[in-house]
Amino acid sequence: MMKRCNCGQAAGIGWKWLVLEAVICCAAPTVLPAAVSPSAAGRQDGVIVDPAVSSPGARLQQTSELFKKDASPERVEQLLKANELFNRGVCYFVGRDGERDLPAAIAAFKAAADLGSVFARYNLGVIYSEGLDVPVDYAAARHYYELAADSNFADAQYNLGVMCGQGLGGEPDFTAAAGYYQAAAEQGHLRACHNLGVLYYYGRGVPQSYEKAREYYQIAAENGDPRAQYKLGQLFRYGKGGPADDTAAFHWYMQSARQNEVCAQVALGQMCCSDVFGKPDYEQARQWYELAAKQGCGEGWYGLGVIYLNGLGVEVDMPQARRCFEQAALLDEPVAQYNLGVMNLTGDGGDVDRKRGVDLLKLAAESGCAAAQYALGCYYYNLTEGEPDYEQAFRYYRQAAEQGHANAQYHLGLLFFDGHGVGQDTGKALELFEAAAGQSLTQAQFTLGVIYAKGMCVAPDRDRALGYFNAALGPDRGREAFEHCLQSPREAAR
Structure with a gap:
């Protein structure tokens, strides 16, 4: 999975939790074609x-x-x-x-x-x-x-x-x-x-x-x-x-x-972007995506957007990436709607338009895009105008967490841990932290290390705590964080 991680920031708003996805979903086989096939021959x-x-x-x-x-x-x-x-x-x-x-x-x-x-x-x-x-x-x-x-x-x-x-x-x-x-x-x-x-x-x-x-x-x-x-x-x-x-x-x-x-043109674009034959061939990938896009394929436009977003074989061109995602979004491509939503929130490649950004994220979320559901959870959790809307944050985090989105599992765990937007349930919080940690999410591993080291809502378990710190930071830094945690005053796990 390719990702552009260091997104730009809209004025006064930190959007570091937003990640522009560079994933193209594989098209499933169509079930049945049309019944009658007219032919020019006879x-x-x-x-x-x-x-x-x-x-x-x-x-x-x-x-x-x-x-x-x-x-x-x-x-x-x-x-x-x-x-x-x-x-x-x-x-x-x-x-x-x-x-x-x-x-x-x-x-x-x-x-x-x-x-x-x-x-x-x-x-x-x-x-x-x-x-x-x-x-x-x-x-x-x-x-x-x-x-x-x-x-x-x-x-x-x-x-x-x-x-x-x-x-x-x-x-x-x-x-x-x-x-x-x-x-x-x-x-x-x-x-x-x-x-x-x-x-x-x-x-x-x-x-x-x-x-x-x-x-x-x-x-x-x-x-x-x-x-x-x-x-x-x-x-x-x-x-x-x-x-x-x-x-x-x-x-x-x-x-x-x-x-x-x-669909085959998109698949070739995907393969050319990968390293299955050694070195990616981004120029070939771009050509295949362009052919697909010319046929009105949302995934073709999306693939082009990823290429310009990440500078794959070309210079990074955020405005062009945004234009490509715009075309893909018009063709109901959920991940493009998500990326375009993020870009409207961050101002990458164009103006900041928060309302349109949220609307696009909601469209993608309704189509089952877990990244969009997670992004909406973060949006409502981090509102800078007025109080955070924990109930909406809970709603979208849960949708993404149910699809196995590790960051959403972790943030949903925080809501359960603190009782924000839902009744406090530390047992459920631990379950979600462990699910996210099982997917190697560093934040979740570190948080579990703190919880078990300090005995927060569980019996202290230093061996287990050290294991989580080591998983998050490696053996040397993990032990150092573990020892520091034992010496520091009792505080919330974050």
């Missing part, structure tokens, strides 16, 4: 208008599937009629013989679907799920997709999987979704492989398995799916489903980022 608005282009090999497969069930002359004639009606529907849909006529197209597709046209059934599923000249009707869409899926049409199986997973036309059913994705994936449907990987990643409808998630992401990634490439990179980066491998992670991030997958 499709229009997601509707198949040229099966030979949109689904190469599928037309022959569907005909073969139908003939396996019934190859009688009557059936052959019926399928030829269905194909004629399907083509007529396509003409109406694209307007080849004049203006587009969607009602006529739907009527023709329905007639073809009744005679067994798999592509007509699929198209009707698209029309009803997308509301193309008809009200959106997910039940009807499911009906037609199911008819097409029964003929083993992978696109229909995939879209049914999405509808089941999202609860479109019924209750969410991840087990059914997994079944449809599996059927489509077995035919090489890359989006189905991707989504099956997502279900295994989260354990939705299937047993949770990072190994299976990695397997299905790999299939899609090797065939060029940028989302799967990014998520496969994540699994390699964090050692899920197999050993961690930064080289493999970088490779898959790069493949994905080159296809403009914004």
